[in-house]
Amino acid sequence: MNTIIDRGEGIWQVKVPLPFPLLWVNAYVVVGSNGDVDVIDPGLRTEAAEARWAEALDAVGFRWERVRAIVLTHHHPDHYGLAGWMQARSGGAPVFMSDVARASAERLWGAAERERTGEATLALFARHGYPEAARPAMREHLDGFVPMVSPQPDRIETIRYGDRVRLGDAEYEAIHTPGHAGGHLSFWNEAEGRLFCGDHVLPGITPNVSLLPFGDEDPLAIYLASLEEVERLPVAAAFPGHREPFAHYGDRVRAIRTHHDERLRKMEALLIEPMTGYELCRAMFGDKLSVHQLRFALSETIAHLVYLENQGRVSRAEERGVASFVARRR
Template sequence: MNRWDDVLEVRLPLPFPLQVVKAYLIRGCTGWTIVDTGLHSSEGIQTWEAIRKQEGFQWEDVEQIVLTHYHPDHYGLSGWLQLQTGAPVRISRTDFDQAQLFWGDGSRQPEAMAAFYREHGLEQEWADQIPAHLRRFNRWITPHPQPVWLEAGETIRLGDRTYEILHTPGHADGHLSFYDSERGWLLGGDFLLPRITPNISLWPGCDPNPLHTYLSTLNRMKSLPVKRVFPAHGEMFEHYRERIEQLEQHHQKRLRSMRQWVEQEELTATEVCFREFGQNLSIHNLRFALAETLAHLEYLRQQGESDRQKREGHWRYSA
């Protein structure tokens, strides 16, 4: 556990490959702010209870819960924490709506995802696993919170300091980051990570060109004078601009690789995915790998560098 002045890092366990997500607890003279929450699991609750006792505050001392985006490891425990604290949960309206799209009552997104993947060449035996796999997350994100909307371009008090609310989409359509311009500190969620690349995925019903969005976000954010980044995965880091440039280079390299595959022959996104990421993937990892492959292929297509045709029920990409 690390502490920087008023900002305390909270390491929350995850039952999938990332293993840990970082939330942040910010102390102020009128109470505490929680930034991101982890999953609704017994381990997550135990971690928060241990932190509360260690820091010596009661749940009613939490004045707000602020979310960078809707993904389960950030959003999942927000409803439970709201019930304990009575505090408002603040999130972008876009991301709350997408939480409902994926995990709201009566959601058909799991079936839409399976059909979407089938159109892009995923074998039926794999696609049939998608709905149950996605619905497994419901237990980790309910109850849903009663939200208050955050608007990019405005400011918010976190603890005793004023942060600018920045829209940093790509990883999630309504992803927000929080910037303290006096210190040059950025609470970045999954916008910028020090060691791994944020997953950029194409999902039905969401941004149709998320990689273009993410690259535009990186370019727009590059000039921000950031001295420290507090990420959701990995350690606090200070090489902000260098890391942005590394991620830009990573995606350009992957775009070149995928373009070479479809120059050689006409391929489905699933075929490209297995060539890029290998075939020894769990259903969890395959879902992300295929969605990231699609984000890159659709970027190429919308840039005019590739084409696609539907043959025998499957979309096939060519240069």
């Protein structure tokens, strides 16, 4: 597999390996005419990822000192993890991210808040029927990310929604595209019809939409609304966080919206009997998931349940601190 690809106009796609079924995250190196380099979403910190960056220096032909900015679409570990590592190598290039992304990274991995966030996640899962006996494995899984996002960047600059951001020689508008992650940004260059869309819109796979503590209260509603907002952008080339760059952006946005409509209907149909989020998750996604997959599947199921509840399509009952949901008769 070709892992470092020249996409033209000074843009290089670097496939940074991931130890998950997703296989890789796309970092983009954008080289300006003066030789300065901007990096979007450097990846998750592993030995294999560091080795990939050593190859990228050779293939693209730049030195760490030429990195001018490290720009993040969102705070998820597979995008943010190497930001501090790369910052140190570059001699202190600033890391740019949204305010919400910065606060989220702090809550997930900052020494002060990490413990509390982990506990809140487990408490949320327990409220949705996640079994007590499975909690230690989930806790261990969550803690396992810390070395893969360390060191944390120490010089962070905030991007506000609508800001102009320079990548290589071109200017981009930072568009707020929340739902997959709070404070998610996409970078849009209208003149070229070019969009760095992070994980907001992906080809071939549906971006995960999760309800998590301290995040958006109805992330799926926010996600569907933000899809609607970008659907009409005249995108010629979309550069996503996973898989390959693609062209038919509007079609892909519509397909993802349809996917969620279908999933919501399927859940509603399953909920003729009351179920907890965990039971519904297993009914939807099976019982063979790894802890990693289960975390995504369960928080995704909860996001859909909350959406259905807010739409008046299911109702919630609580017993001994555990919520169950049943479809409303219509």
